[in-house]
Structures are given as C-alpha cells and as structure tokens.
Amino acid sequence: MTSKILFSLCCIAAVCFMMSCKKDPPPEPEGIITGNVIVYDSTGTALTDHSGVIVTIDSLGLKDTTDASGAYNFNEVAAGTYNFSYSKAGYGTYRIIGQVHAGGTQATELPDADVGQIYYGPLVDYVTYMGFGSPDNHQIYPYALFLAPMQVPTAFVLYFGVNGPSKTDFVTSTRDYLPTNDYPTEYFNFNKEIDPGIIYGDTTLLNADGITFSLAFDNPRDIHYVDEQGRFIYPCTSPILGYFTLHSSTFTPPGGGRVKAASSAKAGREISLRARHQ
Structure with a gap:
C-alpha cells in the first residue's frame, strides 16, 4: 500500500515538473510592412510630390512619413490584423481597415492609399x-x-x-x-x-x-x-x-x-x- 502511494506521488510530481518546464508559445513572427500613397489636389489631379503624409498603425501608434514618391515602411511589426490611417494637414484622412500582416521574411505590401485635398468651395x-x-x-x-x-x-x-x-x-x-x-x-x-x-x-x-x-x-x-x-x-x-x-x-x-x-x-x-x- 505504501509503495502504491509513493508511486502515485512520484507520477504527480513528474507531471508537475513536465508542466513547469513547458515552454511559452513562440512570439508572433515580426516582419516588414510597406506601401505607397498617392496625393491629389482639390480638383482630383495627382501631384508629383507625395511626401509629408503621416502613416499610422492605429493600435500600435507606430508612425512613418512618406517620401516624395509616396513610399513608407514599418520594420519589425508583429504578425496581426491592423488598421492604418493616412493624414496630412488640409487633406482628408484615408484609412485601410483590417489589413492582415503575416510577418516573417515576406513583406506585407499594402494597397495604394489615396489622400486628397479638401475642397471648401465658395460661401x-x-x-x-x-x-x-x-x-x-x-x-x-x-x-x-x-x-x-x-x-x-x-x-x-x-x-x-x-x-x-x-x-x-x-x-x-x-x-x-x-x-x-x-x-x-x-x-x-x-x-x-x-x-x-x-x-x-x-x-x-x-x-x-x-x-x-x-x-x-x-x-x-x-x-x-x-x-x-x-x-x-x-x-x-x-x-x-x-x-x-x-x-x-x-x-x-x-x-x-x-x-x-x-x-x-x-x-x-x-x-x-x-x-x-x-
């Protein structure tokens, strides 16, 4: 009887030890997110300079600013689903909703974002x-x-x-x-x-x-x-x-x-x- 009790206790201890040694799940893979912005004036005509648009990953607060070609990128972003905002003074704030980012070695390329100047018109x-x-x-x-x-x-x-x-x-x-x-x-x-x-x-x-x-x-x-x-x-x-x-x-x-x-x-x-x- 005593040997059975000792055997049971040893089994319980072994299970507890194995559970305590179980590794945490690996972190979500990180990767690059890239995209391009096209800027339009108030008549709907594309500009030649697409710089100055602030791109934000809403839930992370990460920001990047477009260059003259409209390009932007984010490095080492964990895999997930994100919303993006595109803002510039005097222009409407465009958004991309629910973009899936897989992470890893393959960069996520977002669809082009259109940012247009607001037309206020006459009185x-x-x-x-x-x-x-x-x-x-x-x-x-x-x-x-x-x-x-x-x-x-x-x-x-x-x-x-x-x-x-x-x-x-x-x-x-x-x-x-x-x-x-x-x-x-x-x-x-x-x-x-x-x-x-x-x-x-x-x-x-x-x-x-x-x-x-x-x-x-x-x-x-x-x-x-x-x-x-x-x-x-x-x-x-x-x-x-x-x-x-x-x-x-x-x-x-x-x-x-x-x-x-x-x-x-x-x-x-x-x-x-x-x-x-x-």
Whole structure:
C-alpha cells in the first residue's frame, strides 16, 4: 500500500515538473510592412510630390512619413490584423481597415492609399430641396445656392442621418459628380434625385421622426473606403454646407403609389416648400 502511494506521488510530481518546464508559445513572427500613397489636389489631379503624409498603425501608434514618391515602411511589426490611417494637414484622412500582416521574411505590401485635398468651395447662401410631381408620385432633389462660382469638376456627398446634421453620426450617404456645370453658382442635378429605395430599404431611416440630409463638397477623385460599420466613408469632404429635414413619408415608395392617406397629404405639403437653411 505504501509503495502504491509513493508511486502515485512520484507520477504527480513528474507531471508537475513536465508542466513547469513547458515552454511559452513562440512570439508572433515580426516582419516588414510597406506601401505607397498617392496625393491629389482639390480638383482630383495627382501631384508629383507625395511626401509629408503621416502613416499610422492605429493600435500600435507606430508612425512613418512618406517620401516624395509616396513610399513608407514599418520594420519589425508583429504578425496581426491592423488598421492604418493616412493624414496630412488640409487633406482628408484615408484609412485601410483590417489589413492582415503575416510577418516573417515576406513583406506585407499594402494597397495604394489615396489622400486628397479638401475642397471648401465658395460661401453658401442656402441649402434646401426641390420637389417635382404629384403627392402620389414625385421626385425630391437636393439644391444649393452659392455666392460665387464653384470649381469644375466638383462633387458632393449627401449624408442621411436621424440625429441631426453630421458627417460622422449618419446612416448612409450618396455621392454626386459634376464634370461640367452650366450654372456654376447652383447645385442641382436632375439625374440625381434622393433615391426613395434607400429610405424604404432601411428601417432606421423609414421609422425615424425625421431624416436630416446634410450636404458637403467632396474631392472629385472619388476617394473613399469602407469603415468598421460597413459604411462608405468619403474622407475628403468639406464641412457641412447646409441641411434640411424630411419625413420618410415625403418620398414616393419604390414602384409609386400611396403610403397612406395622411402621409400622402403630408408629402404634398412638404414638396411644395423650399425651406431655407443656413
């Protein structure tokens, strides 16, 4: 009996010794990350000098600055999944989200990052909307009047929000590009109505007390990325030029027809208005 107890104790001691000698898992392999940045002016034209863009690995706080060719690199970065930010004064901050870095001897080469200059444009007189058609079948368009001519080409982003005007707290957005403009102090594009399918296809917008539409200039280059929430982000937009708020029932449902009698009457009243917003 005593020998059995001693044998059991020896086995336990041996197991404990083996566990204590177990090596820690090896560290994640380190490696090089490289990439290239293309810098654009406010008209969307690529510059010849792409230097001065600060590239940051967000979670690590590591930074590098691009040279004239737009190149940058990071050495000895542990394997992992990282987000990168690209910033320069006067330019929109571009991001690359969820980039996998394997580490090891093979360098990770990131896709090109586009960094565009922000176009602030002339002073705006007001931003509102225009409606055409009947209460049961109509189209609604954003409209803006400026105090001086805009540059050509130019572009706009319209943000759809439910908590007031914002370029960060929004549900979705649309973009419009104007290669020419016969009325350089006005923004109105008859081919770019506010798509009711977006509103009726999103329960947050459809059920909101009001939808705020905020208008901003954008760089003509169409620089964008998809953020962690799956939204299209246009980083080169100006501050909000103005906004207007409408209820979802103002919009004709896809396929036409009435939403309900009360909503149809409300739509008829609202599309006849041109509310002025500074």
